[in-house]
Amino acid sequence: MTRKSVLGEVREVQLAIQLIQLGARLQFLESEVGLSRERLIRLYKEIKGVSPPKGLLPFSTDWYMTWLANIHSSMFYNMYQFMKIHSDEEKVWILIKSYKLYLQQIAAQDSEPILDFTRAYTMVRFFDSDMLQLSTCCRCSGQFVAHAHDHKSGYVCVLCRPPSRAGKARGAKRGADGEAGALGIEGMGFGVEAAPGGAGLH
Numbered sequence: 727m728t729r730k731s732v733l734g735e736v737r738e739v740q741l742a743i744q745l746i747q748l749g750a751r752l753q754f755l756e757s758e759v760g761l762s763r764e765r766l767i768r769l770y771k772e773i774k775g776v777s778p779p780k781g782l783l784p785f786s787t788d789w790y791m792t793w794l795a796n797i798h799s800s801m802f803y804n805m806y807q808f809m810k811i812h813s814d815e816e817k818v819w820i821l822i823k824s825y826k827l828y829l830q831q832i833a834a835q836d837s838e839p840i841l842d843f844t845r846a847y848t849m850v851r852f853f854d855s856d857m858l859q860l861s862t863c864c865r866c867s868g869q870f871v872a873h874a875h876d877h878k879s880g881y882v883c884v885l886c887r888p889p890s891r892a893g894k895a896r897g898a899k900r901g902a903d904g905e906a907g908a909l910g911i912e913g914m915g916f917g918v919e920a921a922p923g924g925a926g927l928h
């Protein structure tokens with residue numbers, strides 16, 4: 727086993743702390759952080775006060791297609807992509823920063839985050855392994871998470887064509903547009919130019 731520098735180890739611990747605070751699972755920590763499983767579990771317990779949950783990571787791409795999940799997922803992935811293009815940091819830090827940005831945006835709208843950290847990084851992996859793609863809505867030009875290899879031409883997003891039950895589930899009159907408006911998503915425009923100016927970037 728190679729001996730790590732003290733500073734290198736401090737960086738790994740800082741990375742682990744960030745990830746644990748954001749809700750990362752042990753499996754993810756083990757794959758991204760250069761610390762032993764034992765130390766990761768100890769850190770996890772110290773920070774969260776409980777043992778890391780067991781169980782498998784979510785696996786289906788379908789979750790990202792449901793109405794509200796698709797809005798949140800698309801918002802996050804647009805931010806992530808922007809950061810990836812404009813930052814030369816390690817991928818895991820880009821993930822952390824874009825996820826924090828997503829949480830900030832949601833908090834600013836007094837909404838609840840729908841996309842948890844595990845879903846967020848699982849989605850990034852789905853994109854990397856070519857299971858998901860961004861499709862451009864032919865009506866609003868926003869970019870939305872879609873199944874890979876779906877037809878890209880003529881795609882209409884969940885905001886421009888919300889399912890009828892999206893409104894009903896949340897009670898009278900406050901339909902899909904109301905919810906989207908409440909989230910401030912229309913104003914965000916989903917475009918790269920809409921990403922907050924250099925937040926968290928160097």
Ligand SMILES: [Zn+2]
Nearest residue numbers: 863866883886
């Ligand atoms: Zn649209």
